[in-house]
Amino acid sequence: MTNQKIAPTADTAALAQEFVEFAVQAGVLRFGEFKTKAGRMSPYFFNAGLFDDGAKLARLAQFYAQAIVASGIEFDMVFGPAYKGIPLAATVAVELARMGRNVPFAYNRKEAKDHGEGGTLVGAPLKGRVLIIDDVMSAGTAARESIALIGAAGATPHAVAIALDRQEMATENGQDVPHSAVQYVRQQLGLQVCAIATLADLLAYLATQADGGAAMAEHYQRVAAYRQRYGVQQ
Known part of the structure; x- marks a missing residue:
């Protein structure tokens, strides 16, 4: 079973919507006003550290595993960069094994x-x-560090799986650049990137919730305005 290939079957759009809803309900994806590493004031914040109990972490691992399988990315093992990547890699490996792919x-x-x-x-x-x-x-910094470590060990850094692609401009020396961190990793570092959901998926989710009240409609408008200002060309 170690080398068994699982055929992609997941509806990625539906999976992304389900994941966004899960993240919101878990309190991991929040709306308000948050300062990003780039110094921007973002109308939303995603903190994977708040997947903080067994049930949430197990469900998160299912989303990762399904998105990875659906992406068709080929790989021989998984690696979790310290610190948040450690429980992610461990639980995703468990879920992949449960699905028939033990790596x-x-x-x-x-x-x-x-x-x-x-x-x-x-x-x-x-x-x-x-x-x-x-x-x-x-910013792709953690990815570069992992790539260097993996390469130094004689292995091939091949792909990255993340929970959320913010689809916004990265910064270099304090200045906005026209590409995102994900685009940089794909185009400059040559790695495939698989994201469970993207900013576009978050907006699609908020659009379906707009009838739920003024608060959700306001969240949609603020996130849409943020994407208009800082979003990247896909």
Whole structure:
């Protein structure tokens, strides 16, 4: 079963809508006014750290696994960058095994261990095509760090799976650039990227909720305005 390929079957649009609803209900996707790493005031905030109990984490892993399978990305193992990527990689590996695709997983420490086995890597040896699993991608910095680590171990950084693609301009030296972090990773670093949902999916969800009251309609308008200002060409 280790090398069994699962045929893509998920309806990705429906999966994305279901995921956005799940994230909102779990309190992980929130609306209001939040300062991003780029210094922007965003009308929404996604904090995967709030998938903070067993049931939420298990459901999250199902979304990741379904999106990964639907993407058709080929890989030999999964890797979770410290820290948020560690539980993500572990639970996604469990879910993939449940679906019939048992693959090794590994993760890194932020600081090298100076006793026992030592080093910064934990889990299965890094080899073959590696799928990096993380929550979001703000500037591509974490992806570059993972790529360097995986390459140094003699494996091939092949793809990245994330929960949400914000589809907004990245920043370089404090200036907006015309591409997103996801586009940078795809076009400049040469990795495939699989996202469970995107900003466009979030807007589609809010559009269906607009009849639910003035608050949801306002959230839609604010997120749409944010995308108009900072969104990237797809």
